[in-house]
Structure formats: C-alpha cells, structure tokens
Amino acid sequence: MKGANTFKRFLAVKFAVFIVIIFAVETGIMFMFARLNIEHTLIEPFLDSFILILVMTPTIYSLFISLMRKDEFLRYSKEKYRALVQTANDAIISIDAAGVVIFWNAGAEKIFGYVEEEVVGRNIALIMPERALDLHRAGLERVAGGGEPRIIGRTVSMEGVRKGGEEFPIDLSLAMWEVEGKKYFTSIIRDVTDRKKAEEELRRSNEDFREIIENSPEPMALSDEEQRIVFLNKKFTEIFGYRLADIPTVEEWWSLAYPDPSHREKIQTEWNRRVDAVVREGVEFAPMEGNVVCKNGRRRDIVFTFSFIGNRGLTMFHDVTERKAIENELIASQTMLAKAQKLAHLGNWEMDLQTGKGTWSDESYRIFGFEPGAFEPTCDKFKSLLHPEDRNVVNKILQKILVEGISSFEFDARIIMPDGKEGVVHDKLEVVADKDGKPVKITGVNYDITERKLYERKLERANLELSKAMEQIRQAQDVMIRSEKLAAIGTLSAGVAHEILNPLNIISTSVQLMQMDELPAKMKEMLAGIMTQVRRATKIANNLRMFAHYRKSQKVALDVREFFNKTAALIEGDLQLDNIFIQRDFDSDTPIIYADEDNIAQVFLNLMSNARDAMRERREGAITVKTSKFGDGVEIRFSDNGPGIPANIIGKIFDPFFTTKEPGTGTGLGLSLLHTIITDHKGSVSVESEEGKGALFIIHLPMGSEGGGRSERN
C-alpha cells in the first residue's frame, strides 16, 4: 500500500515536470520561429496538436490510474489528510451542502467539547449561536442554488457555541469543494477566546490609562518622539487654559508658557538636562519648578515631573501657586514679625522645664547683645547673662512655678552685655502645662527697657530738679509776697500813722498847753483823760507802724548769684514782656555772705522795678548784673541802659519820699529802704549815672555773720 502510493506520487511529479518542459519547448520554438521570420502553415497546427497530445496524455493516464487504483488512492489520500487534520490544534470541520457534519477533527473536539461520534451526522447548527443560523442557512441555500459563497477564502470572526452552550469567539476560514457534483464545505476554526480576551484587556487598559490621565487631578500632557503634543488632559486645560489646538508642539508650549526668552532658556536648558539624565542614566526625572503663563495671561508656579511611557513622554504638572503664595505670606509674616520684634526691642523665647533647653527669637539674642543663634539658649545660659545681683530671679521664678504653681510672672532684670555694658530687660512669661496640669514649658517675651529705664531715671532727675525749682520759686514767691505785703503795709501804715499822728500831735500839744494853766480839778481830770486817749491812739498808730518795720532779721548763708536768680525769676517774665532782658555776669569767685533773705530780695526787687520803670519806654532794655568778690564780701554792680538819672536829683534818690514818679505810683521809699537795708547789713550803696546812658548801682555787702537780731528801727 505504501509502495503503490510512493509510485503514484512519483508518477504525478514526473508528469507535472514533463508538462512544464513540453510547454517550455513549445513556447521556445514559437519564439524562435517568430524571431527567424519562419512562417510555415504546418508549424502551428503541428505544434498545437503536439501539445494537445502531451497535455492529454497525463489526463488519460490519470484516468487510467484512477480507474485502476481509485479505491487505494482514495484511501491513501484520506489517511494522509486525516493524519494532518487530526494533529492540528484548530478545529477542522467539514459539512455537506445540507449542513450535516461529515468530518470533525480532534481540534474540534477540544474546542467545542463534542467528540466526533456526537457530532458527525448532525447539523452544524449545533455549534452555532441561534442568531447566526438564519444567515447560515441562507448562505447554504444560495450556494446550493449556484451562488457564490460569500465567506469562502476569507477569515471571519464570529461566535461558536461549546457543548454546554457557552458562546466564544472564533476565527473561521471556509473552503468549498465538490465531489461528484456535490458541494462540501470545510472550515478551519480557531478558538480566539484568549486572544480576544487579551485584546479586550489591552483595549480596556488603554482606555483605563487614557481615563486615568484624562481625569487626573493633576494636569498632564503626552508628547511623541517628534515633539508633538498628542494629548492634554482636562485638568491641563482647566489650569493653563491651553487646548491641543493652541500647542500642537512642545516648542509652541515653551514659547507660550514662557514668553520671557531668558526665563524660557533657563527652564528649557534645565529641562533638557534632566530629560537627558533620564535617558542616559535611567534615573528618575528630578522635579523642577517654573513660572508658567496661562492662556488668560495669569502666572502659575508649577512643579513638573516627566517620565517615558514607551516612546512617548508624559509630563505631569503640579500647581503650587497657592502653596507658593502661602509660603511667601509665611515668609513675609515671619519677616514682619522679626522686623516688629527688632523695632520694638522685643524678643520671644521658650524653655522646656524638663531639659532646661529652649529657643530664642533673633531679637532675643540681640537684646542680650549677641548675634542670633550665637549660643544654645539654656536656662543656665540665661542666668549667666544676668547681672550677678539679679541672678537669683531665675531660681525665684522656678520656685514660683514649680512649688507655688503660679501660671504667669513678670520681672525686670539687669543684664550684662558682651561689651560689658549694662542693660535692663523686662520679662513677661507664661507657663504651659500638659493635660494633667503639670507645668512643662515656659513661654515668654522680653522687652529691652534699657532706654526706658534710662529715660525714667532722667525723668526722675528732671522731676526732682523741677520740684526743686518749684520749691525755690515758691520760696521766692513767699519772700516776695512777704516783702510786698510788708512794703504795702509799711506804706499804708506809714501813711496812716502820719495822717493820724499829725492831728494827734495837735490835740496832744493843745491839751498839754491847757494842762499848764490853772484849771478846775474836774477840767484837769478830763484833760488827763483826753491825754490818756491820745496816748492810746498814738500807741495804736505806732503799733500799726511797727507792724511793718518791727521784726526779726535772720541772716543766713546766701549765694547772691543764686539768690538773685531766684528773685529775678519772679519778675523776669514780666520784664521780658516789656522787652527788658537780664544779662548775668557772675564771677565764680563770688563768695557766700550772711544776709537776710527778705531784705536782699527787697533790694533786688526794688532795683529791678526801678529799672523797669525807667526803661519802660525803651525799645529794648538791658539790665546787667555783675557779681564779684569785694574784700571778704561781695560787690554787686547793677546797671541798666535806661535814660539815666539827671545830675540834679542823683543826690536825692536815696532820700525817703523822694520820687520822680507820678503821685500815687510810688511811695518814694524804695531806694531809701534799699539804702537802709544795705546800711543795716553794714554795707554801702552808691550810684553813678550819666544822663541818657543808664544808671549803675554799686552795692557792697560784707560777709557778715550768721544769726538773728532785733532790727528795730524806731
């Protein structure tokens, strides 16, 4: 059987070679004849018949063979075919024109689950989904009716039905053959469930990927190898405003997002460097920052990252505009706080009660005279910076917090700066407790109050001086009031005394004269009574007079310079209103003398008020007061630039009641009194004047001695 088959095959091959050679020979001869221009009417019929014979011979031969070996050959071919198809993984199924299965291979068994015996002889509809049946039948009918089958020679995708009813995708190629006028169809079917699944998977994952990118909360862009942008997600357009149409290429993105060429170049260079690193070294793209201009012109701070997905580049953008703004705000507010602390000389600090360690603000360091961060701020360090006498304040505070449980505290402490200067800080602290109420931390602020303390001290001193000055003025006022009161009373009482004493004098002398005569006793008695009353009235008048002039003088140590100022303070303001200014020329040698303050005040006041009255009409009056040492006492030269004293009256000015003033404006006693006082102090007073050139009073006062004495001048 096998030998016959080999032989048949051999024959068939020889035959085919033979036919090819025959055709080749004929074509060659025909070609040559044509080239040689040989035309013979016999050549073509000869060649045709020759070739016909050659062609027919194998047909006849094969007919012969087939007739002879038909069964065997068929068996051979069938066996070979079966071996082939049975080993295939694909299902190979043959049906006849009615759709009945006539062949079912092992692949089909595997794919559809039916064994050959179950299927052969049954309709192919068994393995087709119902919806496909109509189409299938129509196809078969059409082919049966002589029509061309539509799916022959192509591979189509459709569904099959496994035993058990499961549908699954298949690829099907169909061949049609005819045997003895009958049409048969053979289909090769491949189960593509896995491939479909994989395809579906891929499609879905592609979709998922795109979905993920599209719906990513961060802007993303996909670019290809040619630097074309192929995809922008929703967020990208939302944040930057650009659509794919706006930036079809990466180059256009650069120029729109970074209109400033220098910034663009910087970013681009940096970008390329990083992408290069990814490509060459396989490292991850290091995120970088840029300031992107959006389509609407706004700017955004962006952090980019980039990665390759296959040969595409995926750029992810992270919008940090708000974070940046917050960062900037934070920086600004920190800067402001630091500035404010600096301006206010106020620092803040914290200290952990367990460790004794803490943190200080920059200004805290500066308050203590150090650069910020110059040392680690511990409790002990703080203590060491304090003035040695103030160091125990630290223990006091800790005692208060840990033992007494106070929650806030304020104190002032002196500090010693690195340059040795002393400063003062005011500290205000609060205790921070944990949830059990146990103190764990102290937070505080310290103010630099060095300057404030300095000013406080200055102010204190100024206040002291002011109150001293006030006291002096008050005293001087007392003196003046007293002097003026006394002067006024003196003037009044002198007037009263004079006016009363004159008539009393007349009465008295009259009575005395009458008493000298011989008079009736009763009359004498009455005259004596009158005299008693006259004496009484006289006594009253004298008492009145004495009230002004009878008093104790009290000589005390007195610096005439200082005392002059004290007295002048009372009327210097008034003088200035009259454009009169006092110039002082006090010799530092001017000694202290013993004198009665009230009296000396009276002297100065009288001199000044006289000068004022003299200079009142002047545009600018000047009083010059010089003091110097004279013997063991002082010389006071008191001059003005008034009109001077006419020569004819200069000798009278110390006379009592002498006055150049209008009646009622002066008593005429001022300079007389001055003379009396100076004389009383065992001093002297003289006057020099030239008309029109002012007057100069020269007063000499001896040192004198301390103590009081009756200074009665009746």
Added chain:
Amino acid sequence: MKDRKKILVVDDEYSLCKNLKTFLVSEGYDVLFTTNGEQALDMIIDEKPDLMTLDIRMPGMDGYEVLKKLMLERTGPPVIVISAIDIPGMEEKLIHAGAKAVLLKPVDLKALAETVKSIFNAR
C-alpha cells in the same frame, strides 16, 4: 534881748505851729514859725534863730532837704526834728544828716522843753 533864745518852728500844720509857739513862749523863748520849707531857709538867714524844730513831711521843700541844705551850708541853727515819719533807719539817717535830736509825734511838750534846754546848755 540877747538872753532870750530865738526858736524857729517849721511845720506844715499851722495849728501845731501855734501850739508849739505858745508852749515855747511860755518856756521863755522867742518863737517864729513857718509852714513852708523854703521860707524856713529864708527865715534862718533873716532871723538867725538859735534853734529850729523841723517837720519832715511837708509840701514843697521837705524837712530832710532843709536839713541837708543847712548841713551843706554849715550855717544853720541846731535842729530838732519833730516828725510822724518812722521808717527803719530814719532816726539814724536824720542824725547823720545833722539833726541834733529826733522827736516823734505826738510830741511830748516836756520832752521838747528838756531837749531844747539840753541843746542850749550844751553850747
């Protein structure tokens, strides 16, 4: 009569002048008087009194001036000032200016008589 001393009384109060005159006459003196300081100076020259009582506060030329003028001329009679004025240092000042004695008003006539007598006796 050379024995009878001539006294000039100067006071702006006419009544006082008259009283003093009455008293001093009763005491045995010749008495002139004037109520005017300037007139007093004239009368000293004209009448050459042996003594003068002088008031200080007078209209026109006051007693202090009269006194100083007399001292200046060193011609006048001894002067007893009879004054109501009493300010500190007044008495010293008047004595310094040349007054022989100072009597305060109201004047005690006996004291006046004694003062006059003592001045005359001192001569």
